Amino acid sequence: xxxxxxxxxxxxxxxxxxxNLALVDELTxxxxxxxxxxxxxxxxxxxxxxxxxEMMRAAFPDxxxxxxxxxxxxxxxxxxxxxxxxxxxGEMAGIAPTGKTxxxxxTDIVRVENGKVAEHWGTTDSLRLMQQMGAVPV
Numbered sequence: 001x002x003x004x005x006x007x008x009x010x011x012x013x014x015x016x017x018x019x020n021l022a023l024v025d026e027l028t029x030x031x032x033x034x035x036x037x038x039x040x041x042x043x044x045x046x047x048x049x050x051x052x053x054e055m056m057r058a059a060f061p062d063x064x065x066x067x068x069x070x071x072x073x074x075x076x077x078x079x080x081x082x083x084x085x086x087x088x089x090g091e092m093a094g095i096a097p098t099g100k101t102x103x104x105x106x107t108d109i110v111r112v113e114n115g116k117v118a119e120h121w122g123t124t125d126s127l128r129l130m131q132q133m134g135a136v137p138v
Contacts, residue, residue, distance in 0.1 A: 006073060007117050008080045008108050016053055016084075017065055023089075024049050029116040036122040039093070060086025066103065079109040088133050095135045102132040 007027055014020045015027070035108050038044075042051045056063060063086040072079035083105045090099045104125045111119040130136040 006078050007083045007112060008069075008078050008110055009070075010066055010067060011081075011117070012068060012082055016056060017063060019053075019057055021050055021053060024053070027117055029113055029118040032117060034120045034121070034122075036120060036124075055092070058090040059088060059092035060084075060102070061089050062087050071107075072109070077109065079107070081105060081107050092133065093130075094134050094137075095130075096105060097135050100101060100127055100134070104129040104132070 010023070012062060015023050022044055028049060030046075032049065034048055036042070038048060039052065039055060042048045042055075061135055063084055066083040066085050068080055070078070070080050070083045075122065085103045086099065087101050088095075090097055101130075105128075106124040108120060108122040110117045125126050127136060131138050
């Protein structure tokens, strides 16, 4: 796992994996915009980031970073690819807990402004995740 991933790395390690929701305010700008498709019921801005983390940690309480690699680290942009694992122990997008261990990946790009994430673009391999939970046939 690469250690020099900056704000994205802190978000994954300390917020998503570590559960420190208080860091959302420290890591994101007041005008934070997430360009990734929202989850059902997910509000915009910082509240949306908190909602995402709460939902993921409820569905996968043991969520863990298996690998994280920096793809870009420039003056005001960061990008990374991450592989996450976890056990499906809570509802996820209307799918009842299965107890199955899943592994899925995501790619994130952020624009940094004044040391905080101002914008986020991301993709998650949702098809692979849904297949592992048995919601979509393989």
